[in-house]
Amino acid sequence: xxxxxxxxxxxxxxxxxxxxxxxxxxxxxxxxxxxxxxxxxxxxxxxxxxxxxxxxxxxxxxxxxxxxxxxxxxxxxxxxxxxxxxxxxxxxxxxxxxxxxxxxxxxxxxxxxxxxxxxxxxxxxxxxxxxxxxxxxxxxxxxxxxxxxxxxxxxxxxxxxxxxxxxxxxxxxxxxxxxxxxxxxxxxxxxxxxxxxxxxxxxxxxxxxxxxxxxxxxxxxxxxxxxxxxxxxxxxxxxxxxxxxxxxxxxxxxxxxxxxxxxxxxxxxxxxxxxxxxxxxxxxxxxxxxxxxxxxxxxxxxxxxxxxxxxxxxxxxxxxxxx
Amino acid sequence: xxxxxxxxxxxxxxxxxxxxxxxxxxxxxxxxxxxxxxxxxxxxxxxxxxxxxxxxxxxxxxxxxxxxxxxxxxxxxxxxxxxxxxxxxxxxxxxxxxxxxxxxxxxxxxxxxxxxxxxxxxxxxxxxxxxxxxxxxxxxxxxxxxxxxxxxxxxxxxxxxxxxxxxxxxxxxxxxxxxxxxxxxxxxxxxxxxxxxxxxxxxxxxxxxxxxxxxxxxxxxxxxxxxxxxxxxxxxxxxxxxxxxxxxxxxxxxxxxxxxxxxxxxxxxxxxxxxxxxxxxxxxxxxxxxxxxxxxxxxxxxxxxxxxxxxxxxxxxxxxxxxxxxxxxxxxxxxxxxxxxxxxxxxxxxxxxxxxxxxxxxxxxxxxxxxxxxxxxxxxxxxxxxxxxxxxxxxxxxxxxxxxxxxxxxxxxxxxxxxxxxxxxxxxxxxxxxxxxxxxxxxxxxxxxxxxxxxxxxxxxxxxxxxxxxxxxxxxxxxxxxxxxxxxxxxxxxxxxxxxxxxxxxxxxxxxxxxxxxxxxxxxxxxxxxxxxxxxxxxxxxxxxxxx
Numbered sequence: 001x002x003x004x005x006x007x008x009x010x011x012x013x014x015x016x017x018x019x020x021x022x023x024x025x026x027x028x029x030x031x032x033x034x035x036x037x038x039x040x041x042x043x044x045x046x047x048x049x050x051x052x053x054x055x056x057x058x059x060x061x062x063x064x065x066x067x068x069x070x071x072x073x074x075x076x077x078x079x080x081x082x083x084x085x086x087x088x089x090x091x092x093x094x095x096x097x098x099x100x101x102x103x104x105x106x107x108x109x110x111x112x113x114x115x116x117x118x119x120x121x122x123x124x125x126x127x128x129x130x131x132x133x134x135x136x137x138x139x140x141x142x143x144x145x146x147x148x149x150x151x152x153x154x155x156x157x158x159x160x161x162x163x164x165x166x167x168x169x170x171x172x173x174x175x176x177x178x179x180x181x182x183x184x185x186x187x188x189x190x191x192x193x194x195x196x197x198x199x200x201x202x203x204x205x206x207x208x209x210x211x212x213x214x215x216x217x218x219x220x221x222x223x224x225x226x227x228x229x230x231x232x233x234x235x236x237x238x239x240x241x242x243x244x245x246x247x248x249x250x251x252x253x254x255x256x257x258x259x260x261x262x263x264x265x266x267x268x269x270x271x272x273x274x275x276x277x278x279x280x281x282x283x284x285x286x287x288x289x290x291x292x293x294x295x296x297x298x299x300x301x302x303x304x305x306x307x308x309x310x311x312x313x314x315x316x317x318x319x320x321x322x323x
Numbered sequence: 324x325x326x327x328x329x330x331x332x333x334x335x336x337x338x339x340x341x342x343x344x345x346x347x348x349x350x351x352x353x354x355x356x357x358x359x360x361x362x363x364x365x366x367x368x369x370x371x372x373x374x375x376x377x378x379x380x381x382x383x384x385x386x387x388x389x390x391x392x393x394x395x396x397x398x399x400x401x402x403x404x405x406x407x408x409x410x411x412x413x414x415x416x417x418x419x420x421x422x423x424x425x426x427x428x429x430x431x432x433x434x435x436x437x438x439x440x441x442x443x444x445x446x447x448x449x450x451x452x453x454x455x456x457x458x459x460x461x462x463x464x465x466x467x468x469x470x471x472x473x474x475x476x477x478x479x480x481x482x483x484x485x486x487x488x489x490x491x492x493x494x495x496x497x498x499x500x501x502x503x504x505x506x507x508x509x510x511x512x513x514x515x516x517x518x519x520x521x522x523x524x525x526x527x528x529x530x531x532x533x534x535x536x537x538x539x540x541x542x543x544x545x546x547x548x549x550x551x552x553x554x555x556x557x558x559x560x561x562x563x564x565x566x567x568x569x570x571x572x573x574x575x576x577x578x579x580x581x582x583x584x585x586x587x588x589x590x591x592x593x594x595x596x597x598x599x600x601x602x603x604x605x606x607x608x609x610x611x612x613x614x615x616x617x618x619x620x621x622x623x624x625x626x627x628x629x630x631x632x633x634x635x636x637x638x639x640x641x642x643x644x645x646x647x648x649x650x651x652x653x654x655x656x657x658x659x660x661x662x663x664x665x666x667x668x669x670x671x672x673x674x675x676x677x678x679x680x681x682x683x684x685x686x687x688x689x690x691x692x693x694x695x696x697x698x699x700x701x702x703x704x705x706x707x708x709x710x711x712x713x714x715x716x717x718x719x720x721x722x723x724x725x726x727x728x729x730x731x732x733x734x735x736x737x738x739x740x741x742x743x744x745x746x747x748x749x750x751x752x753x754x755x756x757x758x759x760x761x762x763x764x765x766x767x768x769x770x771x772x773x774x775x776x777x778x779x780x781x782x783x784x785x786x787x788x789x790x791x792x793x794x795x796x797x798x799x800x801x802x803x804x805x806x807x808x809x810x811x812x813x814x815x816x817x818x819x820x821x822x823x824x825x826x827x828x829x830x831x832x833x834x835x836x837x838x839x840x841x842x843x844x845x846x847x848x849x850x851x852x853x854x855x856x857x858x859x860x861x862x863x864x865x866x867x868x869x870x871x
Contacts, residue, residue: 019354022361084830091832106477110484111832114491138437153413157420160451162441164431165424169713174799175618176830189466190473190620195802198714198816199826212693215713 044074046268050086050099051178052202053127053221054256055079057288059099065284066275074268083178090259091115096269098259101127101178102185112261121257124276126291127221128240129183129252132207132230134214139163142233144251147187150217153194158215171206171218174199183219186252219252222289242291256290373849380846383839387605387625390836396525397476398468398532399622401594405465405539406621408546408587409458412580416454418573423447450565457549460542468535473620475528482523489518529596540588547584550577609843615801615818617827617837625840627847629803633718633817634787634848636804637797640722640813641729641786646779648726649733656734657741658763669738676731683724684795692720692796699814709811714798718817721797725789729782736781740774741767777859784855788848790821797822820848 048059055078063076086098087108104121112119131147133139139161149155151170159165172193173180184190200206203220210216211229222240225232232239235251244250260269275281282292394400426447430440492515500508554566554577612626656668692715699712744767752762798816806812824841831838
């Protein structure tokens with residue numbers, strides 16, 4: 001081999017070119033790693049990870065408005081891949097704020113303590129989970145027993161519920177989603193989903209599959225109930241609306257949390273939390289079809305444009321603290 | 324630039340090369356070491372990946388044993404018996420539902436409105452409702468026992484977590500103390516002391532669950548009695564006795580179910596929480612387990628079969644499309660096409676391989692799945708029992724797209740195999756008066772067969788390992804496909820081994836049982852691909868030997 005390798009000029013030329021390419025590659029790779037390390041410590045960076053329910057619309061809107069309100073030097077990174085990833089990110093310290101659409105479990109708190117993380121869930125909004133069916137479905141209401149039956153697989157045909165005959169196609173979120181577990185808790189007496197249910201990656205996908213399948217049924221956050229082709233069914237007579245949720249009439253509602261590690265100090269994180277729980281943050285919460293944690297009447301009396309909010313009560317700390 | 328004597332001795336002078344070219348030699352040597360190093364690095368990384376895979380997966384079975392042992396000791400296993408009794412009647416319930424649906428459909432087809440149709444199928448509806456009613460007695464006692472068992476299980480988990488935490492804190496305190504940092508050590512020690520460990524007393528905690536057993540047995544008996552009443556011939560108020568609604572198969576099913584109820588009660592009475600787990604159980608629940616259930620409140624199960632079946636069905640669909648197309652294309656291009664056509668077709672087919680799989684997956688979701696369902700809704704096709712389709716994302720949709728990805732692999736390798744058939748065979752055949760088709764079919768194809776088989780095997784490997792397309796298009800239903808519906812099984816939504824790893828890897832906590840289970844799935848996948856590649860190479864090598 002060595003003699004072959006050296007004796008053909010074309011091979012040598014090829015070898016040289018390849019060598020240069022590989023060398024450049026490694027050089028760039030090493031430079032890139034070193035550079036990435038250097039930028040890690042910058043202060044104006046806020047990483048938010050977790051629930052898809054929170055991360056799809058609310059978090060980006062909050063981030064956008066936060067930047068507009070004086071946080072323009074802050075780089076915000078949002079990754080929405082499910083509540084469990086949010087908890088994991090706080091435990092691993094890879095993000096300052098985690099998003100979760102379910103309660104933090106006891107085992108997770110224990111794990112946090114194990115790693116010296118002071119894990120704190122902060123409710124920032126309420127989410128009601130709406131049951132959606134295809135708009136061609138003749139049903140107009142469901143009871144909670146029927147919902148349980150549809151998702152545990154005890155009811156497999158729409159005819160059983162008085163609908164048009166057809167095999168039920170039940171769509172659920174996948175198991176990394178907080179909604180996946182929250183729904184079992186809220187609607188299914190903690191039983192497992194039936195084996196014939198299909199796991200889809202997100203709310204949007206569930207809405208579009210249901211819109212496309214006359215026999216489909218699924219659950220989505222309020223932000224997705226307007227998808228063309230689907231309709232929301234009242235459960236036990238109540239629609240998933242703000243008043244019903246506040247009064248506790250609508251059963252499938254849950255708080256949404258930001259998770260933080262209180263033992264880690266971060267000015268940006270505190271500012272962002274303050275912003276989220278403040279009037280503008282809560283106004284955005286309602287804008288994206290969630291229900292604000294603070295009662296609307298104590299927060300804002302009349303429907304107010306965001307400009308007015310800015311003028312009225314908006315000496316936000318962002319401007320004071322940022323140099 | 325002085326040259327070391329080593330160059331002279333190591334590399335004897337080439338006749339065409341000037342005598343002293345030290346720098347170039349050195350440069351060549353450098354290049355050689357550079358490449359050798361990269362080659363070794365590649366092998367090393369491959370070895371490390373394999374070791375890592377085995378290391379992470381290996382702990383699975385030991386952990387699974389723990390998992391199963393806790394399942395038994397916390398009484399979840401006992402409760403599962405009741406759960407089974409609740410769900411076992413499912414087949415009869417499905418039958419009742421189907422029957423109701425069918426008669427409603429018949430009434431609808433006869434021109435009645437939906438409410439009229441439902442009003443005239445009260446008897447069928449009553450059958451379903453009576454079955455539901457018959458199972459009611461189990462509900463109360465089941466949920467009470469289940470919640471008790473789950474609480475016990477969770478307490479054990481919290482205890483174990485706290486125990487680990489305490490041990491770690493104490494170890495850290497000792498370390499600080501040995502370094503002379505007494506204040507730190509004291510602080511850690513105090514923190515450790517604050518964690519109160521309450522060992523879980525299984526015996527005492529199981530007592531309330533065990534006390535419920537007679538109640539559960541009574542509930543089972545009650546279920547049996549209710550079923551007997553419902554299916555008593557003649558007298559139950561409905562227009563038609565329920566018994567006459569059942570098919571013979573369902574009647575025997577009902578009898579068997581009724582017989583199983585006292586057996587379940589027996590099993591509850593004789594259940595023993597201290598019995599050790601069978602040594603093979605951790606392996607069988609994975610390798611032959613029919614359930615993949617995660618994030619469950621009750622008990623997580625990691626069974627490979629639904630995923631394995633999903634992967635194999637998708638691969639079978641893909642290959643049954645890709646093999647004929649890929650082979651036909653190879654034969655055409657190699658034996659029939661003019662040079663001009665060849666220069667168009669070959670790069671054209673090979674270009675498919677350049678499409679990113681996520682793009683193909685996206686196409687599948689947005690266009691292909693929709694199209695498949697649209698076709699299935701044609702009236703002319705309604706004689707097929709499984710048409711029209713409800714799901715656009717199913718094994719068939721994914722299989723077609725995977726076929727698209729396997730075609731370039733199969734085409735290229737098969738074409739090469741055809742090309743490598745020695746020329747003298749062809750010439751001999753022509754000399755004997757065979758025409759081109761005869762030669763291709765009887766001489767070239769058999770000659771190239773091992774190469775073609777290995778092309779198919781490599782195509783299979785490509786398909787089984789593909790992730791993005793199946794994740795997006797296969798429908799993600801984790802259930803062993805329903806083979807009873809014959810050919811319709813290819814239109815069932817499935818989940819695959821690659822898909823589950825991609826979907827669930829992000830959510831798992833490192834080192835947990837779920838994490839290791841995913842690694843085990845990866846390992847199975849790895850061994851499968853390894854086997855396929857090995858077989859393909861072996862077949863190829865045999866052929867090379869034979870030809871030479």
